Amino acid sequence: MNMPATKIEVETATPAGSAAPVVAMTPKRPPRSEAYARMVRETAVRVIPPLVVIALLTLVWELVCRRAGSALPPPSRVFKDTKELILDPFFDHGGIDKGLFWHLSASLQRVAFGYSLSAIAGIALGVLVGQSVWAMRGLDPLFQVLRTIPPLAWLPLSLAAFRDGQPSAIFVIFITSIWPIIINTAVGIRNIPQDYRNVAAVVQLNPLEFFGKIMIPAAAPYIFTGLRIGIGLSWLAIVAAEMLIGGVGIGFFIWDAWNSSHISEIILALIYVGIVGFVLDRLIAGLGKIVTRGTATN
Numbered sequence: 001m002n003m004p005a006t007k008i009e010v011e012t013a014t015p016a017g018s019a020a021p022v023v024a025m026t027p028k029r030p031p032r033s034e035a036y037a038r039m040v041r042e043t044a045v046r047v048i049p050p051l052v053v054i055a056l057l058t059l060v061w062e063l064v065c066r067r068a069g070s071a072l073p074p075p076s077r078v079f080k081d082t083k084e085l086i087l088d089p090f091f092d093h094g095g096i097d098k099g100l101f102w103h104l105s106a107s108l109q110r111v112a113f114g115y116s117l118s119a120i121a122g123i124a125l126g127v128l129v130g131q132s133v134w135a136m137r138g139l140d141p142l143f144q145v146l147r148t149i150p151p152l153a154w155l156p157l158s159l160a161a162f163r164d165g166q167p168s169a170i171f172v173i174f175i176t177s178i179w180p181i182i183i184n185t186a187v188g189i190r191n192i193p194q195d196y197r198n199v200a201a202v203v204q205l206n207p208l209e210f211f212g213k214i215m216i217p218a219a220a221p222y223i224f225t226g227l228r229i230g231i232g233l234s235w236l237a238i239v240a241a242e243m244l245i246g247g248v249g250i251g252f253f254i255w256d257a258w259n260s261s262h263i264s265e266i267i268l269a270l271i272y273v274g275i276v277g278f279v280l281d282r283l284i285a286g287l288g289k290i291v292t293r294g295t296a297t298n
Contacts, residue, residue, distance in 0.1 A: 073264050081264035096248055096256070100272060106248040107238050108276070110166070114173025115234045119227060122178045126185025126226070127215065136186070147179035151237040155244060165245035169238060176237040177230035184229070188222025189215060217292075224288030231284050235277045 058075050065074035073081065089101040129136045129143075154175050158168035196218060200210050216223075242251025250269055257265040 073267070078264040078267050081262070082268040085265065085268060096252070098248060100250070100253070100269065103248055103250045103253045103269075104272060104276060107242065107250045110169050110249070111173055111231075111234045111238050111280075114170040114238075115177055115231060117170075118174045118178040118230060118234070119181060121174075122181025122226065122230070123185050123223060125178075126182045126223070127189055127211075129182065130186035130189025130219075131215075140186075143179060143182055146175075147183075151176040151233075152240055152244070155241055159245075165247055169241045169245055169249075172241045173234045173237050177234040180229035180233065181223070181226040184222045184226030185219060188219030191222070192218045220292045221288070224284065224292060227288070228281060228284045231280050232277065235273070235280060239273060 062074045062076060064070070065072050065077075079086070085100055089099040091099045092102060125139070129139055151172055154172050155168060158171040159165070162168050162171065192215065196214050200214050205213065238249070239251040239254070242249035243255040246252050250273060254266055254269045257263075257269065
């Protein structure tokens with residue numbers, strides 16, 4: 001059995017009444033080169049497989065779409081047609097003639113506002129439903145019915161109520177993403193171990209202390225699962241809603257490109273939509289890992 005390398009440090013001072021010096025053994029730190037090599041290996045394991053898959057899919061796409069009569073352009077044609085949009089995403093010629101950065105920024109602002117509202121309301125309602133049997137019996141059937149309504153079905157109603165596209169899109173994001181947050185939070189609250197509740201009763205925690213020290217930490221993995229689902233639904237909802245409400249936004253950019261028969265621009269926008277959605281999911285997952293100390297689902 002190989003033992004880790006150690007270094008021995010001998011202290012000059014000796015305790016009173018002792019003739020032998022004190023010997024302290026501390027583990028020897030591995031060289032920085034080994035740590036960097038391990039980081040490189042871990043990064044390669046995570047990055048190389050998806051890059052290989054993407055390269056293979058791009059090659060197949062290129063070969064299939066290069067044939068005569070293909071309805072979709074190959075990747076080489078997409079890059080050629082959208083090169084200006086890729087290299088200059090920050091241009092602004094006024095109105096809706098803007099670079100992709102501004103369209104994505106407008107969509108993300110709507111998502112941030114609507115999703116924040118749904119997170120606050122969803123966690124609060126989830127705690128209520130999970131903690132109160134009467135609230136669960138009264139509200140859970142209503143939630144189960146409302147969550148099955150498609151996001152775009154809410155848009156005409158929100159337009160009639162708000163008479164403006166901006167708050168209507170935010171409302172669609174809110175009403176779409178709130179349900180998984182409520183349901184997962186309620187499940188997490190109901191699954192708090194009884195031992196935790198018994199300890200809280202023994203130490204006589206007041207309701208506010210029980211909420212902050214027992215309830216939220218114990219239910220945090222469930223809450224962040226709902227938040228991850230909610231952010232994905234928010235991004236899906238805003239892209240669909242912006243196709244109908246118009247204005248600046250990635251959804252309207254896709255719809256405008258379709259009306260102009262610019263298929264390459266649609267493909268480019270879809271790539272950006274997927275990348276942004278992936279980044280949003282990773283951000284919520286990373287935050288959940290920090291808050292729950294690694295117990296949230298990755």
